[in-house]
Amino acid sequence: MPYATNFDSTWCKQVSNSLLAWFAANRRDLPWRVHYRPYEVLVSEVMLQQTQMQRVVFYFTRFMTRFPTLQDLAQADLDEVLELWQGLGYYRRAKNLHSLARKIMADYDGKIPSSCETLQTLPGIGPYTAAAIAAIAFEAPCVGLDANVLRVLARLFDCEEDVSTTVGKKIMEDLALKLLPQGRACEYQQALMELGALICGRSPRCRQCPWETSCLSHAHGTVSQRPVKAQAVSRLVRYQMAGLVFDTQKRLLLCRQPDTGIWANLLTLPDCEATQDKLSCGHYQAFLAKKTGLLGKAQNWHLTLKHSYTKWQIFLQVWAYIVPQAKVSAPFVWVEPADFSRIPMPSPHRTALQRYLDNFSENIV
Ligand code: SF4
Structure with a gap:
């Protein structure tokens, strides 16, 4: 029955x-x-x-x-x-x-x-x-x-x-x-x-x-x-990288997402896919240079965050860089330090920014 x-x-x-x-x-x-x-x-x-x-x-x-x-x-x-x-x-x-x-x-x-x-x-x-x-x-x-x-x-x-x-x-x-x-x-x-x-x-x-x-x-x-549970589905693993890219004016580089996708219309840290063996400062620097023309000097700081979304288990590695002042074109924008807290960002990116500011706020604000 x-x-x-x-x-x-x-x-x-x-x-x-x-x-x-x-x-x-x-x-x-x-x-x-x-x-x-x-x-x-x-x-x-x-x-x-x-x-x-x-x-x-x-x-x-x-x-x-x-x-x-x-x-x-x-x-x-x-x-x-x-x-x-x-x-x-x-x-x-x-x-x-x-x-x-x-x-x-x-x-x-x-x-x-x-x-x-x-x-x-x-x-x-x-x-x-x-x-x-x-x-x-x-x-x-x-x-x-x-x-x-x-x-x-x-x-x-x-x-x-x-x-x-x-x-x-x-x-x-x-x-x-x-x-x-x-x-x-x-x-x-x-x-x-x-x-x-x-x-x-x-x-x-x-x-x-x-x-x-x-x-x-x-x-x-x-x-x-009760309730009878479906068999647990194991999540698929993905590796991603993102950068906290500041210029010498302490502005932060963000990327406007298109109006589709999980972060539609948000401003995010510029990010890219990676594989486990490519999680490195150099891999991200190459990505940044290709997408924006900016050559970043890496800071002695990085972190890895783990978060999940639908079927994905995501490992996100974030590095920090300082770059010279330069113009960027869409979808990239520079954001002033006074606006950091009011910009809607995905929570892993917000967490990375906050952790960096907790350690190095004197550099930025
Ligand atoms: S409805 Fe839930 S809490 Fe209430 S008696 Fe049944 S199992 Fe217990």
Whole structure:
């Protein structure tokens, strides 16, 4: 039996009522849970993609202060949006949010669509985010299945399917909809997410759970095996190099990325691919000379950072150089020291710059 089938409408009602009562008593106060305005729900859901709730609170509040309406966001420069996003990571979300605001102003008379299907046609809005926005902002009868929600439901129904697969997600969606209390999609969606975040996490606290007596995996002693995990995929290794290239005016050389790719539109340290045996000061110097004509004098400083992205495990080696003052052409630009902290940069590059400045700030500022 891949999942439980022995529940009736009375059981479903009991389960959803206990969840909503628990949520009413335990919900965290969050800035986007005050008015449930569609624009606020939209921004919060985009920020919450791949980011922890506590981190989002600060960024959300600041974003709303600067762009209180969808129209304000649509009229802003992308650079300003990226600047406010700095530190949240996954900058593509900021770019999508900006394009989405412009599209809604142009095509939907400034009104955020309420249907899950239409929301999914907007930039950066996938099935989960669309369903969550439709449920929370418009009480649409749908359920967004993020990792928290999938975990909780997989345990409640003791599901033996891998819920990261299309089949597993469809099973979970059907079951989640059976529990959905009519006209209360907003509370229900958030209650599921909150239960997953606060009670039914990696180490579930079943004694404090409103579903302790209903939960099938708890009854069957299979909680630790739910959700069923897909086989871990090992990451592919990549080696990259980047340079902190300063001129004698202490300006830093940056590179404007094109509008596609993981760092679309950001300013980054000039970087290049390498192989493990080519990670060297000389390899980067040759790259820099070829791309910009600049001949750098290496500083007695370098570091290697490890970070991962989707299927990649990346080893990034960063060296520092001083070069003579010279003009550079696009996509390269010189940035003044006073602007270092406000430039939106990918976090590994930001980390490298910060570590260098922590050691040698007297050289630069
Ligand atoms: S009883 Fe335990 S396993 Fe079941 S939903 Fe609650 S916390 Fe999760």
